[in-house]
Amino acid sequence: MTEDLRALMRAELNNERPPPLGDVVGAALRDGRRIKRRRRRAGMAGAGAAGLIAVVLFGTVAAHSEPRRAVVADPAAAPALPSPASPAAMARAAQKVSPGSVPVTVSPPATVAPERSLTVHSGMERAAGPRKKATTGAMLHLLTQLLPPGRTSHAAVSGNEDPYVQIYLDRGDGPGMIRVVLGQLPEDPRPPRGGTATVSVLRGENNCVQDTVVVSRWPDGTAVQLDLASCLQDERPGRVVLTDDEATAIAADPRWGLSMDADLVDQGDKRYGGSPVFTS
């Protein structure tokens, strides 16, 4: 019976006219390699999200900030630091900063308020309207819209086209310096922006330019970092001019991103297009 059944199946198969097999093996190899790459990236992103945030933001910020020692969540990034911290300082910093934190200044700070991390719902997935690549002019324009009332001055931008800006704010009791830098983690595939940012508030030490660092991170990898300085650019005394809550609200504003509202970009370029370059 078995042989008869098999013979019947084969006889019918012989009457079939199958199309050419095609390159199924090549296609399977290509698909398989792509999936492997994606899995590797997903694994790396999952395991080292904190490290990547550190690398991305530190890479952007470090080049323009005061010479400072940085805390690196990913130890592998340490050799790349321009001013490596002493082992003791790095150890202190590692204890201080949680794995999910971003690069901040080294070590045990003269903490004014406790560090914290919170989730901020923006209530919107993404600002509506056409988008354009963010410019430093747009960043300054948006920043001035978000700052509390006060006199702004010393608007300046990074010298090497990084999305990194600076401004002074005087709320009546003296100026304070604020710097903002944007970054984005590599994601493949990139998830949607999402309507919720995770914001970390961190304290620095021995680096007046980053007295307080507020970082917001979005599901699509976008990160916004606000450095609140306790000194001015030339290291004259200054003051931290924003509260943690104010800085958090600014960093978590959904309009930040490597692409921004087109009108905002146009207005920002018009208003701040010729801003001077600041030096670290």
Place this chain on the structure above:
Amino acid sequence: MTDDEQFAEFANAHAERLRTTAFMLCRDWHLAQDLTQNALTKLFLSWRRASQSDNLVAYAQKILLRVFLDHRRRRSSSESASGMLLEPAYRESPELRLTMLDALGCLPERDRAIVILRYFEDYSVDRVADVLELPVSVVKSQTRRSLAKLRELLAEEQLALFG
């Protein structure tokens, strides 16, 4: 030889056979090609483990069957009713006589897979049970039922072949 080269060598040697099995399962050459490609992709992803298997062809067949069953599961809502083929008028008309492949298509997916593995691939009951992750007793009973159903569906002259 690298893993990729080993995989390519195996896949090139067995892709046609896998596609034939896939065609027996789904009776659509284009779908069979897709199923084969998906199965080979999965095989590539697990190649390190697969290449240590005693019977690599059976391993690949197992993946193919899972890909097929998953595909059918996903499409189950759009499945056409096989009951139509059981209409007596259909069976009595010589020009509309069911072929073996048509009759196989009337079996539920899992039973079809059992028959194909048992009688086309010539697997033992134990191996079919292993590939489909079913108890041996289920494989035996479903085989009996499937053969009975095939007898019901096929024309007299064909029935004689495996009566």
